[in-house]
Amino acid sequence: MAKEVKTIGVLTSGGDAPGMNVAIRAVVRTACHKGLKVKGVMRGYAGLLQEEIIDKDSASVSSIIYRGGTVLNTARCEEFVTPEGQKKGADICHKHNIDGMVVIGGDGSFRGAGKLAELGINTIGVPGTIDLDIACTDYTIGFDTAINTAMQAIDKVVDTSASHERCSIIEVMGRNAGYIALWCGIANGAEEILLPERWNGNEQEVVNRVLECRKKGKKHCIIINAEGIGHSTSMARRVEAATGIETRATILGHMQRGGSPTCRDRMFASIMGARAVQLLLEGKSNRLVAYKHGEFVDFDIQEALQMKKDISEEQYEISKLLVR
Ligand code: ADP
Ligand code: F6P
Numbered sequence: 001m002a003k004e005v006k007t008i009g010v011l012t013s014g015g016d017a018p019g020m021n022v023a024i025r026a027v028v029r030t031a032c033h034k035g036l037k038v039k040g041v042m043r044g045y046a047g048l049l050q051e052e053i054i055d056k057d058s059a060s061v062s063s064i065i066y067r068g069g070t071v072l073n074t075a076r077c078e079e080f081v082t083p084e085g086q087k088k089g090a091d092i093c094h095k096h097n098i099d100g101m102v103v104i105g106g107d108g109s110f111r112g113a114g115k116l117a118e119l120g121i122n123t124i125g126v127p128g129t130i131d132l133d134i135a136c137t138d139y140t141i142g143f144d145t146a147i148n149t150a151m152q153a154i155d156k157v158v159d160t161s162a163s164h165e166r167c168s169i170i171e172v173m174g175r176n177a178g179y180i181a182l183w184c185g186i187a188n189g190a191e192e193i194l195l196p197e198r199w200n201g202n203e204q205e206v207v208n209r210v211l212e213c214r215k216k217g218k219k220h221c222i223i224i225n226a227e228g229i230g231h232s233t234s235m236a237r238r239v240e241a242a243t244g245i246e247t248r249a250t251i252l253g254h255m256q257r258g259g260s261p262t263c264r265d266r267m268f269a270s271i272m273g274a275r276a277v278q279l280l281l282e283g284k285s286n287r288l289v290a291y292k293h294g295e296f297v298d299f300d301i302q303e304a305l306q307m308k309k310d311i312s313e314e315q316y317e318i319s320k321l322l323v324r
Contacts, residue, residue: 005100005122005280007037009053009093012070013044013077013109016257017128017142019265020070020104025061026273027102027126032058034281039098043073044105045080045112048089053096065266068145068258074105080112090119100280102273104128104141107305110288114301117286124276125288125301128269130257133177135307136299137290141272144264146173146256147183154188157250158222167210167221167239167247171232173256178311180256181226186319191221193319196228197311203235207242214245216324221245271296 010027012020024040031038040060042052064071079085093101093116100122103113106129117123127134130146150172161168174180178195185193192209206223213221225232236249261269272289275296279287287298299307 003099003122003283003285005036005283007039007097008100008102008277008280009039009041009096009098010056010072010102011041011044011048011104012072012074012128013103013105013112014074015106015129016070016074017130017140018068018145018257018259019141019261019269020074020128021064021067022261022266022269023104023126023128023141023273024070024072025064026270027277028056028061029058030274030277034277036277037097039096040072043075044077044109045085045089046075046077047073048092049077049079049085051092051096053092066260068260070104076108086112086115086119090116090121093121100124102126102276102280104273106131106140107134110301110305114286114305117301122280122283122285124279124284124298126272126276127288127290130180131174131177132179133175134290134304135309136288136304137292139268139291141265141269142257142261143179144262145259147180147187148262149259150180150184150252150256151187153252153255154184154222154224158188158220161222161248162220164246165219167223167236167243167245169223169225169232169236169239169247169249171225171227171230171249171251173227173252176228178226178228181224182311182315182319185224186315186322188222188224189322190224191218191323192223193316194223194225194229195311195316196226198316199229203238206235207239210239210243210245210247214243218324
């Protein structure tokens with residue numbers, strides 16, 4: 001029997017991602033159109049436990065569609081990982097009449113969302129992370145903006161690397177996943193792409209690759225290294241010592257998480273945010289909105305968290321064919 005939802009909360013949790021604001025806007029506007037009350041929970045689960053809860057109406061989300069970051073702020077919260085913290089969170093939801101919650105974040109945030117659902121708050125997750133590392137979905141809000149930001153930054157590093165005839169090791173984010181590295185590696189025409197999913201720890205292969213490039217007459221060599229492998233600065237020192245070729249490391253860092261969301265991120269965040277509210281209106285709970293095989297779908301949170309995904313072997317193999 002579907003439980004009727006009258007007031008919904010929305011929060012953003014974990015690392016921010018461009019497009020989170022678009023998802024917040026979609027949640028608030030869809031809910032308002034459907035006659036629901038909406039409360040914005042500031043600073044993720046940390047703000048929930050501090051009762052940092054504000055009323056939201058349609059006008060309150062005006063002019064945020066093009067802004068990076070999240071107007072609700074985000075946080076990581078140890079207390080919410082404990083059963084006591086989760087119970088306190090659910091009690092605070094009840095106190096504020098929040099009977100439905102939309103959690104925009106990554107895997108960790110969805111574990112928290114599952115707990116809220118167990119405690120009787122109808123909860124729906126929306127995937128927001130630049131890492132693309134949520135197994136049940138082919139798309140996560142923020143990935144498209146991040147790869148475009150990183151690609152443009154890498155183009156600039158390539159300019160100077162080519163002028164100086166250097167080798168550049170450029171480290172991109174992604175936590176333990178290599179999606180950003182793989183996409184940028186292909187899009188920037190890198191000579192080598194180092195992915196946590198395929199890394200065997202053999203740096204000599206990187207050295208050989210750099211030497212091979214030089215032998216072929218290439219003046220510069222671009223290596224995209226994923227954060228999950230890391231150590232770019234010391235790797236650059238070792239590659240320079242072993243090859244005699246001047247080598248620099250550039251770690252792109254948090255600039256990849258900022259900036260105005262791309263059209264694609266705005267589109268997906270709008271649909272996914274609206275979908276989350278529709279699921280709540282259907283009385284659903286403990287579900288994750290996802291995009292799979294070209295369609296918007298939803299999955300049970302626990303089942304989704306059990307799923308595994310890997311980078312595309314085809315894309316990885318093609319990346320190697322495209323290098324001179
Ligand atoms: P992301 O959502 O981007 O994966 P984190 O892994 O940092 O980011 O998780 C964000 C927050 O979600 C954590 O700070 C914590 O409050 C909550 N969380 C993570 N794991 C759990 C868990 N097992 N149970 C309840 N809450 C969790
Ligand atoms: O999950 C997004 C992400 O940017 C990862 O790529 C990275 O590992 C992590 O967050 C960095 O987190 P923080 O902002 O806490 O340094």
